[in-house]
Amino acid sequence: xxxxxxxxxxxxxxxxxxxxxxxxxxxxxxxxxxxxxxxxxxxxxxxxxxxxxxxxxxxxxxxxxxxxxxxxxxxxxxxxxxxxxxxxxxxxxxxxxxxxxxxxxxxxxxxxxxxxx
Amino acid sequence: xxxxxxxxxxxxxxxxxxxxxxxxxxxxxxxxxxxxxxxxxxxxxxxxxxxxxxxxxxxxxxxxxxxxxxxxxxxxxxxxxxxxxxxxxxxxxxxxxxxxxxxxxxxxxx
Numbered sequence: 219x220x221x222x223x224x225x226x227x228x229x230x231x232x233x234x235x236x237x238x239x240x241x242x243x244x245x246x247x248x249x250x251x252x253x254x255x256x257x258x259x260x261x262x263x264x265x266x267x268x269x270x271x272x273x274x275x276x277x278x279x280x281x282x283x284x285x286x287x288x289x290x291x292x293x294x295x296x297x298x299x300x301x302x303x304x305x306x307x308x309x310x311x312x313x314x315x316x317x318x319x320x321x322x323x324x325x326x327x328x329x330x331x332x333x334x335x
Numbered sequence: 336x337x338x339x340x341x342x343x344x345x346x347x348x349x350x351x352x353x354x355x356x357x358x359x360x361x362x363x364x365x366x367x368x369x370x371x372x373x374x375x376x377x378x379x380x381x382x383x384x385x386x387x388x389x390x391x392x393x394x395x396x397x398x399x400x401x402x403x404x405x406x407x408x409x410x411x412x413x414x415x416x417x418x419x420x421x422x423x424x425x426x427x428x429x430x431x432x433x434x435x436x437x438x439x440x441x442x443x444x445x
Contacts, residue, residue, distance in 0.1 A: 261439045321366050321383055
């Protein structure tokens with residue numbers, strides 16, 4: 219069975235601080251995908267990134283960066299120089315990469331990030 | 336390209352009624368998944384449809400059902416509503432394992 223753990227329930231930072239959101243996953247599959255989504259107060263889940271289990275390269279997109287470490291089953295997300303607009307709930311998710319499983323996502327419980335001015 | 340659209344956005348029903356929610360995927364996407372989000376249970380997978388066939392199903396009672404049409408639009412139905420069905424229902428369309436979500440339908444059961 220798959221499981222995603224986001225141990226941080228809530229994080230509060232002051233604007234311009236860097237913040238890292240932790241994600242630890244469990245799966246028996248050798249091939250899988252990892253995702254991060256942002257959910258602002260409006261409710262819509264906004265896709266941020268997808269990472270294939272074979273690709274352990276870290277990725278940077280503007281102020282966002284992701285650190286994927288297979289050895290520790292972690293896929294952490296860092297926001298550099300946080301802004302008030304980053305305030306949202308962030309979800310980490312996992313899906314198997316086999317046809318029989320389709321595109322089912324297993325989500326973590328989310329981390330609520332509050333960025334104070 | 337237009338994003339995933341869901342209708343209605345808000346819905347209020349009473350216990351025992353049934354409800355139908357609609358989802359139109361991104362053009363070209365053939366897979367549509369549904370999720371339920373509640374404060375207590377978080378985001379839970381309901382089911383996924385691909386080319387009009389249910390490809391995967393979560394652990395929800397039979398009161399929850401869905402279908403997909405030939406144009407990939409999908410509907411989900413909940414019969415005999417219970418108070419605990421109050422939730423945000425999210426639809427996602429996917430292509431190449433990347434899932435994009437709609438704004439959701441917030442269902443309140445009184």
